[in-house]
Amino acid sequence: MDKWTELRTAYHVAKLGTVSAAAETLGLHRATVNRHIDVLEADIGGKIFIRHARGYTLTEIGHDVLRVAQKAEELIEDLAGRVQGGKTQIEGEIKLTILAPFARLLMGAIAEFRSENPQCRVDIDVGEDLARLEYGEAHIALRAGRKPEHPDYVVSKFGNVGFNIYAHNRYIARHGMPADPGDMAGHRFVLPMAPESRSPFASWIKENVKPDMIALSCRDLWAMEEAVFAGIGIGFVGDQLARGRGDLHAVLPPNGDWAVPGWIVTHVDLHRTEKVQAMLKYIKSNSPPELMV
Structure with a gap:
């Protein structure tokens, strides 16, 4: 399959929800966006989107395509940043999913990250479910309790939340x-x-x-x-x-039985990207001493 342009187009349609929004972001005509989707669906041999009046919804195959496309874009952006050499700031967005007790522990880290990288937006989702990092639902997850054991996750100890x-x-x-x-x-x-x-x-x-x-x-x-x-x-x-x-x-x-172990979780494919490594550095350096293990 040699359809990186079409894959990127489909990713933006999925991310933004409409052909118009994707066309504006990519600087393409609507007809070009539709043609890219048709070509990609023909090449894959299945529908990526369900089209309806309010926009486009991903099919099951589409979710797999989105996962591949998002990782590809993240890695290409990271490579471009490294190739530029003189580039000192990270751009785009970084997504964190956390449990509520971690929120106050992270704000110092986020403030320092933003100070160094004002062009990178930080998105936080607070909830009890571990985001599917393999689907790009988050770059970094902070979780408590049993250590996550997904084979594609990179897991390190954050400390204990008492x-x-x-x-x-x-x-x-x-x-x-x-x-x-x-x-x-x-x-x-x-x-x-x-x-x-x-x-x-x-x-x-x-x-x-x-x-x-x-x-x-x-x-x-x-x-x-x-x-x-x-x-x-x-x-x-x-x-x-x-x-x-x-x-x-x-x-x-x-x-001590009420001290819950905390974990920092990333996906192996994106763990070494500049964006993730930068945020991890600030998270670990801002962990209060009494939480460090």
Whole structure:
């Protein structure tokens, strides 16, 4: 197959969603874009797109084409940057997918990266699912828990994210602090929904918190933190965040079982690209000392 031009065109249609947007970005006529797609589909022997009134949607084959095209474009752009030699700034975009507790730990790294590379936009997706790096859904993923074992992923340790249950000054003023780990009766809690999930403190919740002790439950970590800050109840907060505030107080002694290992994950095909290596350097250099392993 010798259809790199057509592949690049299809990639931009998939990325931007319409032929018009792709034509404008590539400096081509709409008819040329349509012809490139027709040629590529004929060469592959299957449909890449489902055409509808609002634009173009990828077929299953199209997703595979997009994955190949995106990697090719990333690698070509990286090669061009290296060949230029004198080029000192990275351009385009770099995509990160992270868990909420990592957000505050990364902002210093992102600020330094942007200072050195103001032409490169940083896109962050916060969620619990590990992005499919092989499909270009992210350049770098930060995940916690079990080490990802995909054969095409490059995985390195980021550090441990510790948690405890904390009470805000507002809560303490109204309800006081538990006298000891067994003194939870009469207190109210802010907890994640579905405590039987993957959280390391799920068993503690099950053993110590009755349903009528829950003041608020939520799926979103940031919303839970805001509820703790408002004094609605005692709740789980990352130790790193709590140490940066003067109004939160740990309810229990430190618990190593609640320290979740963090992982930096990249795809082997893009791991050595200049863009990914630059961001990795800042992420690792900005990791707080207490998180380093």
